[in-house]
Amino acid sequence: MSWGMLGQNFNVAGVTIFMSTLAGRRYLAIPHISVQDINQVDWKALREAGFKGCVFDKDNTLTLPYAAAVHAPVLRSLEECKAAFPERVVMLSNSAGLEQFDPDGSKAEALEKQLNIPVLRHKSKKPGGGPEALEAFFECEARQLIMIGDRYFTDVVYGNRNGMLTIRPAPFTTEGESTVIKTVRMFEDHKIRRWTGRGIQAPVHNMLPNSEALGIDWTKDE
Ligand SMILES: [Mg+2]
Numbered sequence: 001m002s003w004g005m006l007g008q009n010f011n012v013a014g015v016t017i018f019m020s021t022l023a024g025r026r027y028l029a030i031p032h033i034s035v036q037d038i039n040q041v042d043w044k045a046l047r048e049a050g051f052k053g054c055v056f057d058k059d060n061t062l063t064l065p066y067a068a069a070v071h072a073p074v075l076r077s078l079e080e081c082k083a084a085f086p087e088r089v090v091m092l093s094n095s096a097g098l099e100q101f102d103p104d105g106s107k108a109e110a111l112e113k114q115l116n117i118p119v120l121r122h123k124s125k126k127p128g129g130g131p132e133a134l135e136a137f138f139e140c141e142a143r144q145l146i147m148i149g150d151r152y153f154t155d156v157v158y159g160n161r162n163g164m165l166t167i168r169p170a171p172f173t174t175e176g177e178s179t180v181i182k183t184v185r186m187f188e189d190h191k192i193r194r195w196t197g198r199g200i201q202a203p204v205h206n207m208l209p210n211s212e213a214l215g216i217d218w219t220k221d222e
Pocket of ligand 1: 057058059060061149150151
């Protein structure tokens, strides 16, 4: 088992614990925007709406699970994102750049070379942790940033907790993911379907452009 797999499995405990604190704040797990993949995101429209930077998860958002290269079908969208937000795109991983797993930052450095995106150095795993590292990197408020990630209870909860706009692409594949991760993912999907079915919506974000401007569907329509 690689250190990356180990890291993701350890996080299951964190997610389970976090679930108990989500009661009454379930809206935190609902993304503002749901897409099949990032090709559906209009980065220019988001920049024009006033957003100042993009924060990406890695596995199943930009790369296949544990892969070290951007998944070819989303490469162009990532380049468009970088063009819309020059020097203002970063990766926030629960492995590379996380102090407890990557104390000297060597994993982050290797990943930066492979993906050509800066990897944020930080101390807490999503969904835990505040916006400090991001706000220092971008020199703006977290609510002006966009969090893009495939996991409801890590990426989306982290982004919403910190007042960011949250975009949730569906995972590329569950192949190569551990049984534990697959199980947690099924659990998450089930809960989200139930909650959105009951009308629970993402937290209000006052910079969110209307759906027509973005040309995509909202989570609540799922
Ligand atoms: Mg992921």
